[in-house]
Amino acid sequence: MGLIVQKFGGTSVGTVERIQNTAERIIEEIINENQVVVVVSAMGKTTDQLVSMAKQLSENPSKREMDMLLSTGEQVTISLLSMALAERGYDAVSFTGWQAGILTEEVHSNARIVDIQTEKIKHHLDSNQIVIVAGFQGVTVNGEITTLGRGGSDTTAVALAAALKADKCMIYTDVTGVYTSDPRYIPAARKLESISYDEMLELANLGAGVLHARAVEFAKNFQIPLEVCSSMVREPGTIIEEEVTVENNLIVRGVAFEKEITRITVFELEKGLQNLSGIFTALAEKNINVDIIIHNQAATENAYLSFSIKSEDLKETIEVLEGYQENRVFEHFEYETGLAKVSIIGSGMISNPGVAAQMFEALAAGNIRIKMVSTSEIKVSAVIDENEMVNAANILHKTFELDTVKEEIKN
Amino acid sequence: MGLIVQKFGGTSVGTVERIQNTAERIIEEIINENQVVVVVSAMGKTTDQLVSMAKQLSENPSKREMDMLLSTGEQVTISLLSMALAERGYDAVSFTGWQAGILTEEVHSNARIVDIQTEKIKHHLDSNQIVIVAGFQGVTVNGEITTLGRGGSDTTAVALAAALKADKCMIYTDVTGVYTSDPRYIPAARKLESISYDEMLELANLGAGVLHARAVEFAKNFQIPLEVCSSMVREPGTIIEEEVTVENNLIVRGVAFEKEITRITVFELEKGLQNLSGIFTALAEKNINVDIIIHNQAATENAYLSFSIKSEDLKETIEVLEGYQENRVFEHFEYETGLAKVSIIGSGMISNPGVAAQMFEALAAGNIRIKMVSTSEIKVSAVIDENEMVNAANILHKTFELDTVKEEIKN
Numbered sequence: 001m002g003l004i005v006q007k008f009g010g011t012s013v014g015t016v017e018r019i020q021n022t023a024e025r026i027i028e029e030i031i032n033e034n035q036v037v038v039v040v041s042a043m044g045k046t047t048d049q050l051v052s053m054a055k056q057l058s059e060n061p062s063k064r065e066m067d068m069l070l071s072t073g074e075q076v077t078i079s080l081l082s083m084a085l086a087e088r089g090y091d092a093v094s095f096t097g098w099q100a101g102i103l104t105e106e107v108h109s110n111a112r113i114v115d116i117q118t119e120k121i122k123h124h125l126d127s128n129q130i131v132i133v134a135g136f137q138g139v140t141v142n143g144e145i146t147t148l149g150r151g152g153s154d155t156t157a158v159a160l161a162a163a164l165k166a167d168k169c170m171i172y173t174d175v176t177g178v179y180t181s182d183p184r185y186i187p188a189a190r191k192l193e194s195i196s197y198d199e200m201l202e203l204a205n206l207g208a209g210v211l212h213a214r215a216v217e218f219a220k221n222f223q224i225p226l227e228v229c230s231s232m233v234r235e236p237g238t239i240i241e242e243e244v245t246v247e248n249n250l251i252v253r254g255v256a257f258e259k260e261i262t263r264i265t266v267f268e269l270e271k272g273l274q275n276l277s278g279i280f281t282a283l284a285e286k287n288i289n290v291d292i293i294i295h296n297q298a299a300t301e302n303a304y305l306s307f308s309i310k311s312e313d314l315k316e317t318i319e320v321l322e323g324y325q326e327n328r329v330f331e332h333f334e335y336e337t338g339l340a341k342v343s344i345i346g347s348g349m350i351s352n353p354g355v356a357a358q359m360f361e362a363l364a365a366g367n368i369r370i371k372m373v374s375t376s377e378i379k380v381s382a383v384i385d386e387n388e389m390v391n392a393a394n395i396l397h398k399t400f401e402l403d404t405v406k407e408e409i410k411n
Numbered sequence: 412m413g414l415i416v417q418k419f420g421g422t423s424v425g426t427v428e429r430i431q432n433t434a435e436r437i438i439e440e441i442i443n444e445n446q447v448v449v450v451v452s453a454m455g456k457t458t459d460q461l462v463s464m465a466k467q468l469s470e471n472p473s474k475r476e477m478d479m480l481l482s483t484g485e486q487v488t489i490s491l492l493s494m495a496l497a498e499r500g501y502d503a504v505s506f507t508g509w510q511a512g513i514l515t516e517e518v519h520s521n522a523r524i525v526d527i528q529t530e531k532i533k534h535h536l537d538s539n540q541i542v543i544v545a546g547f548q549g550v551t552v553n554g555e556i557t558t559l560g561r562g563g564s565d566t567t568a569v570a571l572a573a574a575l576k577a578d579k580c581m582i583y584t585d586v587t588g589v590y591t592s593d594p595r596y597i598p599a600a601r602k603l604e605s606i607s608y609d610e611m612l613e614l615a616n617l618g619a620g621v622l623h624a625r626a627v628e629f630a631k632n633f634q635i636p637l638e639v640c641s642s643m644v645r646e647p648g649t650i651i652e653e654e655v656t657v658e659n660n661l662i663v664r665g666v667a668f669e670k671e672i673t674r675i676t677v678f679e680l681e682k683g684l685q686n687l688s689g690i691f692t693a694l695a696e697k698n699i700n701v702d703i704i705i706h707n708q709a710a711t712e713n714a715y716l717s718f719s720i721k722s723e724d725l726k727e728t729i730e731v732l733e734g735y736q737e738n739r740v741f742e743h744f745e746y747e748t749g750l751a752k753v754s755i756i757g758s759g760m761i762s763n764p765g766v767a768a769q770m771f772e773a774l775a776a777g778n779i780r781i782k783m784v785s786t787s788e789i790k791v792s793a794v795i796d797e798n799e800m801v802n803a804a805n806i807l808h809k810t811f812e813l814d815t816v817k818e819e820i821k822n
Contacts, residue, residue, distance in 0.1 A: 016464055016467045016468055019468065020468065050487065053427055053487075053491055054490075054491065054494055056427045057427060057430065057431065057491055057494045057495045057498060058494040058495065058497060058498040059498075061494040061497070061498075062493070062494065062497055064504075065490040065491075065493045065494050065497070065505060066490070068486060068489065068490035068493075068505055068507075069486075069487060069490035069491065071486075072483035072486045072487050075479060075480075075482075075483045075486075076461065076464075076480060076483050078479065079465075079476040079477070079479035079480035080464055080465065080468055080476075080480065082473070082476045082479075083465055083468045083469040083472040083473065083476050084468045084469070086469060086472070086473055086476070087468060087469040087470075087472075093475075094476060094479055096479075096556075098509075098554075099554055099556075143509075143510055145507075145510075
């Protein structure tokens with residue numbers, strides 16, 4: 001008998017029928033003699049509907065009141081799911097974030113969990129009840145309702161698993177696991193049996209939407225094994241844990257890609273870096289996420305700087321740069337839209353220095369021009385033309401032998 | 412400068428446009444230099460939609476989980492209304508029942524308020540904020556979410572007005588006030604300028620849906636003046652207060668009526684009353700509301716008993732009675748459906764003993780046969796044929812001179 005945290009996302013509880021299906025998935029774990037804590041999101045389209053009403057009333061509604069509004073979504077789901085379980089003869093009890101003791105910082109719309117007071121949940125688990133907790137939400141010490149931002153229900157599930165010392169945290173979603181790449185574009189993509197926290201973090205940051213990076217970080221910090229699996233299809237998902245699995249020769253574990261990237265290049269920078277940090281501070285203040293940065297600090301008098309952003313942030317980025325241009329920090333700037341980023345991810349790269357070169361060669365052989373590059377210990381990203389993206393991803397998927405299933409060997 | 416509690420029902424906040432209109436009504440009181448606490452219900456059809464989802468999942472959902480589910484309705488409204496006020500430049504803050512300190516008994520679906528901890532609300536009023544509170548809901552000392560049952564938002568508003576020692580509690584609804592009778596059936600019905608708590612209580616109990624009896628009781632106990640008025644039409648409503656207004660010669664203040672009444676008559680009762688109370692206890696356990704009871708306890712060996720119920724409860728009532736019949740408590744029973752109840756209400760009746768006789772004469776003159784009668788100090792009810800109901804109500808409305816506007820004299 002173990003303690004399992006199960007998390008079901010908006011699609012898995014999107015209709016009354018889906019809620020009934022979700023109840024069945026919970027009962028399976030009870031029949032296997034596990035204690036179960038369930039974390040749920042708002043029903044499918046609920047959040048969008050609530051946001052739409054708010055936007056009709058206010059262009060820029062207060063974050064406090066948005067948290068008040070949106071937190072109702074999960075509260076609806078927990079009560080309905082509890083009823084579905086009761087109807088099947090299983091004793092369940094639902095709790096909102098504040099009732100479950102999920103304490104957060106005093107920040108609205110994107111709060112971090114600071115503590116979970118688990119006494120109440122433990123008491124109800126000990127009374128043989130299924131405990132259902134509203135994801136995405138918490139409460140401050142002053143009794144203010146907060147939400148955890150994007151991927152918040154994943155974070156709630158992992159944080160509860162950590163606080164309760166659960167044996168496993170299962171993330172049910174609309175895909176059957178973590179794939180080597182996006183199967184909608186890469187026909188040969190296949191489900192991974194397991195992946196490390198660090199690899200998953202890179203995948204999450206590179207736009208593989210299956211799990212939010214903050215939840216993976218949390219799981220890594222507390223060493224909570226995660227399993228991503230489907231709420232509809234009964235088959236093993238992908239285990240995310242510390243590196244305990246070695247795949248034969250498989251240095252690269254996944255290929256991620258993202259379109260609508262823009263490259264900005266700033267020419268004839270003033271000498272010195274003091275104003276450079278000013279630009280990035282100003283962009284950060286506007287919530288503009290700068291990704292790859294290339295800075296050519298040569299011996300000549302002036303330098304140039306390139307960085308990539310999401311194309312949706314271009315308008316605001318231009319405004320920030322034009323503000324700096326007036327101060328003669330640089331001579332002029334240019335931008336190139338219609339770009340994409342293709343990345344390879346794998347823990348094995350650390351000990352295989354030739355991986356980046358192999359990637360560049362493969363892309364060159366496919367006549368794909370690389371415009372920017374960025375590397376970390378376990379990933380290499382290249383910015384290319386957007387219309388080459390899917391082709392590049394397929395080339396890389398094949399180059400690094402992700403197309404063929406390999407036997408995985410557990411340590 | 413005063414403190415006003417404003418309560419807006421489901422119709423007044425049923426759409427985004429209505430919420431904007433409601434915001435304007437609140438701002439009017441702020442411009443009049445009042446402090447304002449607002450209590451709101453769930454948006455129009457929200458509760459029905461939530462109940463429908465619950466019923467799809469469970470025939471008989473737990474009351475605890477129904478409270479969890481339904482309490483989200485008002486939480487949506489408070490946040491949207493707060494946003495609408497902020498958009499107009501007015502500082503508002505919303506609170507759920509538990510945040511507002513509304514403590515109830517540990518009973519689900521029909522809890523009574525036991526205490527209101529007003530510190531938080533007072534603090535925000537003192538900071539010149541409009542305080543918006545979710546009606547209909549509270550919390551137990553153990554942190555369980557409860558709801559207050561039918562008319563719960565009215566009760567929240569009156570209880571808050573009492574706890575905060577407000578100067579007035581305004582109940583905004585879809586009618587412009589309390590009428591001498593239902594204008595849909597009685598063309599001559601007119602709005603009352605004022606009415607006493609006791610008269611309003613009788614009206615509420617007799618099916619005049621504008622205010623819930625529990626809220627009126629609360630207002631009477633704490634002597635909170637209520638005003639019932641329209642959220643759409645700007646005109647004075649009806650003041651409900653202790654008897655401070657005397658209308659010239661107006662003994663009867665209102666005519667109420669209700670159809671779908673059934674009369675049950677039980678024949679040849681066993682001697683003694685012990686089993687009689689048993690019948691009514693059994694009916695109460697089934698939540699069957701028995702209204703008028705006529706018991707003929709004559710000197711003869713056996714007695715008979717008549718009582719009236721709502722026709723919708725007939726099936727269950729027959730089941731209860733058939734259970735008793737097996738115990739030979741009585742010989743047999745009969746029932747007559749298709750009846751209605753017509754009532755006259757007025758505090759002035761206490762000192763005018765001829766009012767009931769005048770009512771019976773007027774009905775007799777209209778060839779309307781009375782089947783049952785019940786009286787209190789301030790009302791007389793008669794059960795008649797359903798197809799005579801509207802005719803009878805119009806006759807009584809005219810007989811007691813409610814058709815013509817009379818000058819009201821304030822003491």
